[in-house]
Amino acid sequence: MADWQEIDGGVTAPKGYKAAGITAGLKPSGAPDLALIFSETEAIAAGVFTMSQVRAACVDYCRTRLQAKASARAILCNAGQANAATGDRGWEDALESARLLGESLNISPDTILLASTGVIGQRIPMEAMRNGIPQLVASLSEDGSDAAAKAIITTDLVTKSIALETTMDGRPVRMGGIAKGSGMIHPNMATLLAFVTCDAAVSTSLWQQMLKRAADRSFNQITVDGDTSTNDTLIALANGQSRTAAITEMGASAEKLEAMLTAVCQYLAKAIARDGEGATCLIEVQVSGAPDDESARQIARTIVGSSLVKSAIFGRDPNWGRIAAAAGRAGVSFHQEDLQIKLGSFVLMENGQPLEFDRAAASNYLKGAAAGAYLQEDTVLISVCIGNGSGTGTAWGCDLSYDYVRINAEYTT
Amino acid sequence: MADWQEIDGGVTAPKGYKAAGITAGLKPSGAPDLALIFSETEAIAAGVFTMSQVRAACVDYCRTRLQAKASARAILCNAGQANAATGDRGWEDALESARLLGESLNISPDTILLASTGVIGQRIPMEAMRNGIPQLVASLSEDGSDAAAKAIITTDLVTKSIALETTMDGRPVRMGGIAKGSGMIHPNMATLLAFVTCDAAVSTSLWQQMLKRAADRSFNQITVDGDTSTNDTLIALANGQSRTAAITEMGASAEKLEAMLTAVCQYLAKAIARDGEGATCLIEVQVSGAPDDESARQIARTIVGSSLVKSAIFGRDPNWGRIAAAAGRAGVSFHQEDLQIKLGSFVLMENGQPLEFDRAAASNYLKGAAAGAYLQEDTVLISVCIGNGSGTGTAWGCDLSYDYVRINAEYTT
Structure with a gap:
């Protein structure tokens, strides 16, 4: 059982x-289209950003x-324009945004982080x-989290928000997050943005390590269509306001905090x-x-x-051959005689034999999954x-439907 | 100008x-559904095969x-069953196929190569x-090449065949090839098979090196949906019947032969x-x-x-942002300030600026491409x-259309 509750x-x-x-x-x-997250006191900050060589100004700025x-102290996020591939003027716009917000909040622009999502080149x-x-x-x-969650989405169908609470040193420690994803009804909006806040006290190096590992087990394990954005940004703040003991090395408290993150x-x-x-279901592998x-x-x-696996799931087809073929080409060495494949509780392949x-x-199992969207x-x-x-x-994705093609083909820039 | 002509x-x-x-x-x-290519005399043979960990019996057999x-002396190819993930019995079927053909042709089964394409697990x-x-x-x-080309396809819409002729030492040297591809109307049939014949005289090690390099510049540069098959096979024979001088090291003749290959x-x-x-056009990058x-x-x-690029092309959308984003995430380091992108003769981005x-x-350029299918x-x-x-x-692919999803989703195994 997880040692925390949802709040x-x-x-x-x-x-x-x-x-x-x-x-x-x-x-x-x-x-x-404009969101702000603000910490009343200085928070330590960790970030994980797109690995793309074509990056938005805000990504270079945050790095x-x-x-x-x-x-x-603050994260400013605009939606509508990616401010990627916008050259020197895009960089100046980023600087000016931070300067303007710093004046308005009466804090140094150097304590402001930026994120953008929207059309590339705008x-x-x-x-x-x-x-x-x-x-x-x-x-x-x-009470502004929902308003912020709404202002960072582009073509997502729903906002994404979560908060958890646990106890450390007899005191509550809380963590919250909002995100936007890849509802790419508009083109060029594959961007994944996620912002996490926490009131634990933790050292900057531990926090950055935890965030990198958490990203590797979450955001880096999802795919909608294999495309990486110019703007992908994950930022996590921890401001120590829980007044719990500072976590400075790995141990029980650190493990608990990392599990929560x-x-x-x-x-x-x-x-x-x-x-x-266009997704009709979540696929967990x-x-x-x-x-x-x-x-x-x-x-x-x-x-x-795998497009073949994704379209088979959309077609409610328990096509284990495509799963085996995708496993085989993943670049990891194994003996096909050892392969076992299950779909839900159905064992489709064992010892490499169908x-x-x-x-x-x-097929009914797959139909049930589709019926329960959300x-x-x-x-x-x-x-x-x-x-x-x-x-x-573990990795997560969605099926490939007609709507994916419609959404991405029919829009003309 | 190429130093050969199509025949x-x-x-x-x-x-x-x-x-x-x-x-x-x-x-x-x-x-x-059954094809045979036969050389009257022993031919040197080179092969390039799927890198998947889940391989058909014929792939292990050929290796x-x-x-x-x-x-x-011969290549036997069946269509309909991939004979992949079929375990020991699949391996025995491969051995028996070679033995039967050897008897019928009165040659050693050790001089026979095998290929299969069709449903995985059958x-x-x-x-x-x-x-x-x-x-x-x-x-x-x-005159049997067309019949063989027809018998190796599964759901391809058209057969694929080519032959070229050049002159070496004043004598004709010829090369021919047939292939089947990824018209995956039936599931699990992503298999790429290609067989090349040549009457040049060339050393085995040079021929294998040439084939590997040629594959890297051709078959390894195409993608329909990113899925690698369990059965991908490229085999090239050279039987020396042109009676030209044996090519045993790199030089003008070897370069000519490799260019032709x-x-x-x-x-x-x-x-x-x-x-x-589902393709409506060929994309060349x-x-x-x-x-x-x-x-x-x-x-x-x-x-x-990139699914985003492919669906933009299907939508006739000159969406350079998606091209820039895909280039950026390819894993190759470059400065985005240097990026230039052209679509046909249209310069869409220069020095990283739109x-x-x-x-x-x-958009009309894209529409023209679609109109000219085949x-x-x-x-x-x-x-x-x-x-x-x-x-x-250079790499080649096709656009992502509604038909791709229909073809791969609606079939139920």
């Missing part, structure tokens, strides 16, 4: 945080800031940003995969028996990213064992 | 080859044979194979990409300015494999330059 409040559930989300006029649609000092309309920032700051509230990231990651464009965890994760990612199974019942029951579970190693890994 | 005859265009294709009753549909001796119906082989051998003919492989690879399931050729090829593969361009004209004009050309390195590379 309300999103990123403002932990002590000392406020948030806001407003319509600043950045999106042509008139939907909310530079965090390298100089791993702390922050600059932020700075007039709207200039007018929006004072209004955004005026809207800051301890991983749970928050996995919840948000799964919510993003479930909301993938669990791999075991691998030589190490990274190998297992790699196989899980390859299976969940088994007889109730095809109609297995419920826990919408999950198709694929379990693969490749040998007797101790490595395990 | 008729496919794999029987070179001297000393016969071929056949018959309906042996392996496919439920009653379409041709073992070629490791023992790099020569062959064994070859050996009764049909036993009855079919004598009939197949009786059908061998110097690369041209044959590229022709077949492009034909496979163009016939990808040319990358230049990379530190080395492999880096350039990697970026080209990543762009042509340019103004005639969007309607660019013509030379069906090719959408994307050119990307990432810097001033000397590395270049």
